[in-house]
Amino acid sequence: MASPPLVIKSVVGGGFEDKSWTSAISDLQIQLRGVQGVRTDPFGLTVTFFVPGEVYGPKFSGIRISTFLEEFRSLVVQVALPKHPESDARSEVLGLLDEAVRKAEKWGNRKKYLSGRLEEARGVADSLQARH
Template identity: 60%
Template sequence: MPLSPLSLKSIIGGGLEDKRWTAALDSLRGAAQKIGTPSDVPFNLTVTYFVPGEIYGPTFSGIRIGSFLEDFRSLVVQVALPRHPEADARAELLDLLDEAITRAEGWGRRKKLLSGPLEAARRAASDLRGYSA
């Protein structure tokens, strides 16, 4: 069954989180839904961004493998964002997305689910870079 190669999600900390993160995430999620074409991929990659706020902040830093949902053939990779973007929030999110894909490829090779790169996810990430909402 074809799967979307790449999904983007977010967990927002609430309160006074940096709206540059949330605006950029909303834009990227919308674009990902428009350009994402289901294909025959070994698993879907769901990248979940954690936006720190007053109520909640991630308890980790950087990028980590979350979980593999076998029933849905979906790997969750979690990305803890800093409180504020350094410059361009959208560009920073896309750079972190590339790192998340690299992390997922390493996990996929270790679990013997991949023999090469996640080409469809990389293509979707590249398309996001060229997409303007």
């Protein structure tokens, strides 16, 4: 079974985290179920959002490339969220998702996996943006 072009995951710090982050991420995960197709891009993208909480907070800030899972042909990109959104959590998560896709495309081009864009991952991310 082929993996989807885009997967969204989260690591939640526990205790008292900002529920607007977890709610926005959960809503996007639910929406993803209805827009995924079969992947034909050279690799898929897994974006993991780190939601800081009382028990755990990410030891980095911003967006970083994590690892390439050869078995699944999927690149993991990690996004460290701030403690609280500046405005609308969903809009901020969608903006960061877009940045994560761009970062993955740059990585793919540098590693010679891509010669352009991650068309399907980009299409899925764009469809989430359009539903906003």
